[in-house]
Amino acid sequence: MTKEALFQTLKEKFEKIVKEQGLLEKSVKVSCRALSPQEAIGDTERKDFPILSGRDIMIQAEFEGGIGQAFTNTPAVFGGSIKEVLELDILNNDYDRGIFIAVLNAVMRRFQMCEMSIHCKDNGPEDCAVKAADYLWETYGNIKIAQIGYQPAILERISQRFDQVRVLDLDPENVGDVRYGVEVLDGIKDYESTVLKWADLVLCTGSTLGNGSIVNFLDIGKEVLFYGTTAAGAAALMGWKRLCFAD
Structure with missing residues (x-):
């Protein structure tokens, strides 16, 4: 699309x-x-x-x-x-x-047509990250996960649980650094090799809706879960799967 x-x-x-x-x-x-x-x-x-x-x-x-x-x-x-x-x-x-x-x-x-449209606060992001890692492990097992967008709490938790995790980001201040044992890859240069060729599952920030790059994660022939609140309404309208444990 x-x-x-x-x-x-x-x-x-x-x-x-x-x-x-x-x-x-x-x-x-x-x-x-x-x-x-x-x-x-x-x-x-x-x-x-x-x-x-x-x-x-x-x-x-x-x-x-x-x-x-x-x-x-x-x-x-x-x-x-x-x-x-x-x-x-x-x-x-x-x-x-x-x-x-x-x-x-x-x-x-x-009108109660979508849920979890408000970002969690205080210790909420940490609780969400634990729940996300648990859910992914229980649902998919020890798969290869590509996280799109540097969300530190989620990255730390899934990198502790899963053997193979990669993270992509567009911020040059993050790219190339090692965070929680995982090198932050370039969201553009490393997209094809990581998302299309390597990952079993893509955990993608809904913030990609804001810059339009979300289209790169639609209909790619593998499971994609969107996290965060930005795509709450769009996901409900379009039938995208979300991973969010906010309010």
Whole structure:
């Protein structure tokens, strides 16, 4: 699936939902803003989460009590109607795409069409990582796992449990370093050799939806699990499998 096809499909599916809920005919409002690291992830003992360094920014949308979040590198503030959200250029404009994803998550959460749209905080990421490693071991056994996106808690836990783990990231400050006994590989240069040729299972950050690279992990002929909150709504709409133990 191309980026064009993916984002067009998401917009069409979202528009269908808001029409069914009668939201286009109402002057309903949504708001969206960037969160501070404290708001997004709370107080954590581990200090190497990318959000704590400012390299990742979380934005949050609210709609009638529904909260949706999305990681982005282009944070934006938005206040407007659902109709205005549907008019955003989510294919070519990174700001618009981040807003759309967060609002999609918030609206779908409001109508109980998706779950786990709010990032875990404080000790939550550590608990999630333990549960993720346990789930993967119990479900798949000692397989070869390619983790997409440097999420330190998950990487540490799965590298302790599984014999063969690789991690890919796009941040040049991470690539080439050894983290928890695993070298961080280049998300572009090492994609084919690791994801397509080596891995039995791909554990992919939903943040790839924000930059559109998620299409590189769709329909690749092997199991892919998306983790995190960014892809909560999209995963529900598209039938993607998620691995998330947040709220």
